[in-house]
Amino acid sequence: MIQSPTLAALVVTMNRPDQIRQTVARLRSEGADYLVIVDNGSDADTRDWLRSLEDDQTRILLTDRNLGGAGGFARALTEAREAFDPDWYLLMDDDARPDPGALAAFRAMDKTGWDALAAAAYYPDGTICEMNRPLVNRLSGPGFIPTHLTPEDYASPYTRPVAASSFVGLFLTRTAVRTIGLPDPDLFLYMEDGLYTLALTRAGLRLGFAPKLRFTHDCQTLATRTSGFRPVWKAYYYHRNLLIFYRRAMGPLVWPTLAYLIPRWLMKTRDQKGEARAFLRYLARAIRDGLRGRTGTGPVENGEV
Structure with a gap:
């Protein structure tokens, strides 16, 4: 058996x-x-x-x-x-x-x-x-x-x-x-x-x-894409790690893809009611760290940049 x-x-x-x-x-x-x-x-x-x-x-x-x-x-x-x-x-x-x-x-x-x-x-x-x-x-x-x-x-x-x-x-x-x-x-x-x-x-x-x-x-x-990130610091991890994934998966093909992705990510600002400026700070840091392949946790987990 x-x-x-x-x-x-x-x-x-x-x-x-x-x-x-x-x-x-x-x-x-x-x-x-x-x-x-x-x-x-x-x-x-x-x-x-x-x-x-x-x-x-x-x-x-x-x-x-x-x-x-x-x-x-x-x-x-x-x-x-x-x-x-x-x-x-x-x-x-x-x-x-x-x-x-x-x-x-x-x-x-x-x-x-x-x-x-x-x-x-x-x-x-x-x-x-x-x-x-x-x-x-x-x-x-x-x-x-x-x-x-x-x-x-x-x-x-x-x-x-x-x-x-x-x-x-x-x-x-x-x-x-x-x-x-x-x-x-x-x-x-x-x-x-x-x-x-x-x-x-x-x-x-x-x-x-x-x-x-x-x-x-x-x-x-x-289940919906219109509620924004709650708490807003999660936007950092989402976009950073997604960018790291695309870079590892696509190699050089990622660069023209970014021209499409980043404007779409910026459009999410309107879903961050009352926290648009914080969202943009986290997104900017996510793009910078994602392009560098930089990972790790730290102050962002606590809602700071």
Whole structure:
């Protein structure tokens, strides 16, 4: 009898008790073998509840400061590897969870030849979650112009190769983590997943998009593009890391792309009600640091420039 591969689910959370409760309940009902949760500084009641979950198959890591998504997932992968050494790791935000039957579908599918698998993430209303759409290369020759998968790709029954994806429903083999290592904690927030999975495929590992593995991402605050960044300092990380991703993905092709991107980024100023000047300061610093490839966290995390 072939033994089912072991699976460790990894979640990063911060001050969203209703969401993390739902996600933990779903992961346990779906039969994840192990669970690792990194808490980035939730209130005392949430941390007390998280502590109550710990057992032989569950690890709770309570950080003394906010590590962001990048640092949180780096900690979670380290802990899962040392404590459980599973065959597969599954990454997700606290407001994202597998649909009923998704983990059973993962265990049943033929995973031969795949080093990582990206799930299909949807909003609660059933529409495709835009921020989690995997990327493919638009060019057939040298170079790389990233473009998102289409609705037709989501409707397909087949797993197809992709170049990069998000951490919402990302399944990683033990081999992938050993080869690529950990997400860069200095990215702090946003695009750490795109950069990590791009490094994975650039190393020759195979990342597949599996439409049958469905996730729901209940990210209501980011479901629209008109609310602006709250708090505004997040704009720095978003644009800096996105620019770093484009530079690594596209190489010299990034320069004409910037002529299109930067005016679009400037248009976001109108969404920052009462904080337009601060947004422009963060955007200017993001472009400067992104072009230099400069990462790290520090004063910007606290809302200063």
